[in-house]
Amino acid sequence: MFTKVLVSEDMDDINKGIYTMLNELSIPTIHQVQYCDDAYLKIKKAVLDDTPYQLLITDLSFKLDHREQKFESGETLVKTINQQYPNLKIIVYSIEDRLQKVRTLMNNYHVNAYVCKSRRGLLELSKAIEKVYNNESYLSPEVANALSPKTDLEIDSYDIELLVQLSKGLSQEEISIHLKDNNVSPSSLSSVEKRLNKLRIQFRANNAIHLVAIVKDLGLI
């Protein structure tokens, strides 16, 4: 398990919760800061002292107060850390659940895990720490869709063609032959089967007849 962790979070109660959770994970060195600038300085100093942090857990939004900050948000901190200390693992723990933001952090700044603050937040955070330690990434269920392929929702003309042929009463074999005749690929029986299965799940249909009924009702064909 990680031995040296830095937590950047400005709310005491949350800090308390995280600290308790980290203790349960038996992490010996836990440092907590309430400003991003402090976090950056600590990380820098630790690297200079040759005792670098292994993990940074940070919030994204910090309340502004009398202290002027170079890093006004967790995002700018993460961005800089990613550039200067790419070896330091990062878990973002935030109330923010906009997928675009999550995607940006994960893809562009190579954040290792994104945990949403919620009632189960601490549990998820603990899960995330374990995953990150094993070089895996983690996303809270609320934002899990952020990295899913974008074609998941979309049905295309190939799908429509399958549904049209299905509605005409063609069997999967016949559909495969029809596709071949019309030079549509993929036309193999297995791919037709696979795709129709996917559509059945997508449209929550129990069988082919149900599927046709649903898509007809929706006016898709």
Add this chain to the structure above:
Amino acid sequence: MKQLLISFLFFVVCNNYGYCKNRPISYQTGDSLSYYYYLVDNPKTSSSLTKAYVFFNKQIDKSLEQKDTISSINYLRLKAIIQNKLGDYYGSETTAVRALDLVEHLPVNDFTQESKMGIFNQLGRINSELLNYETALEYYNKALSIAQKPITASIIRNNIGLIYLEQLNYEKAEKEFLSAYKNSLLSDDKKEKARALDNLGYVQHKLNREASLEKLNEALKMRVEIEDNDGIYSSYKNLSQYHKDKNDLDKASSYANKAYLAAKKLNSASYIEDALSNIISLSPDPKTLEYKKLKDSIESAKQIAENKYALIKFNYLKQEQIANENKILQEKEKANRVFYQALGVLILTTSFFLYFLLKSKHRKDKIQIVYNTESSISKKIHDELANDMYYAMAKLQNDPNNNEDLLNDLEKIYIKTRDISKGIGEIDVETNFQELLYDLLINYNSEQVSIITKNLNDIDWNTVEQLKKETIYRILQELMTNMRKHSKATVVLVSFSQNNKLVIDYKDNGIGCNLKKSGGLQNAENRIKSINGTIIFESKKDNGFKAKITI
């Protein structure tokens, strides 16, 4: 030069029937203007007058262009004189009237009165040439009414008398000549005196008055004295006529021959022709007389015919000119009309355009303000309320004696707060709207309901305005929230199409809803209206819910 011109024009007044003074002006100046003046009065060849005509026509254009009205009047008068000499009587009349028109626009002074008088006299001469004696008399009388010097009055009265003479109205002629004579006495102008006396003698002879021969002889004597060659010729001619009337053919022939010699001395073809004609009229041969009579009457008929023809031709040309002018005027008017119409249309369209532009801009600004306000409220709810809520929850969780029920309630409120914040929060539609929409829709994709999109990836969002994108996002958000809350749908299809307009079709297989608009749907409708789009809802109980958005 102007002075020269005016005096020249003055003397032109009397240059009629050969009764006139010698030129008092010497045409020694070498410039073209005086050369052409000279040509007008002493045409050397048949083309001289034409040349002068062309020259003065140019001068008229030039002076009109320079707005030199006085010169314009003088040149127009000269043109009228030339036209008269060329036999273009109607043209001459038009020119003279044009000059008159210019004169009448000037304030009254010596020059304008002098010019007016001269022009009236000219018009009288033209009309007497045309044998329109009544009109001629009218003009002469007008001229007379403004004639100030006795000499001019004398000249005009002489002209009037000559008309009466032509009309064989000897009594009236006598009166005029008498008056002319009296006026000439006042001016002490011997030439004019002789002319009046000669004419008076002649008409008195016709009236069989006493001492007419004495007057004719006295006039001749005066003329010989002052070497008035034109006058001498006239005197001889009248004396010849006198004796012819008295049946003294010997004396008549003698004077006719003297007149012929005088004409020779003048070296003027028309005078010589006139003299010869007189000699022939004295011939004892009846055939010769008959020939002359016949020739005279033929010539006179010819002259009348020519005059008529000239009138027709002149009228035709004038009509043609008027027609052309009208045509040009019409074209001009048409061009003007087209121009003003175009201008009007332009102004109208511009103002319409501006009106709608400003209106639309105003509306857009308003919507933008609404969105901005919503965003700032959202941020506050999110950053302050939702966060605080979460901290309260965290606090409660850390409490070993925490109350689960309270925590559950608190979580519900927390989620609601966040939903409100999300519903109006700031959205970045500029960078990747397709992804943004996808994120929005996939958020509603769950164990319970499948969201399916069609052609979402085919829309070119770059061509869609930011405000429209924001609206689309908000409406879809409302629809999806509505769906999750009330529809119990298991499948939702959102299809996109983009032709002239962007069309988004929403359909679900839920239980439908009462179309009495819920807050969310009303919001959606308000939003779409504000960007001139439409949204149509359709729902049947247990038969799903449909919405068609057109932007």
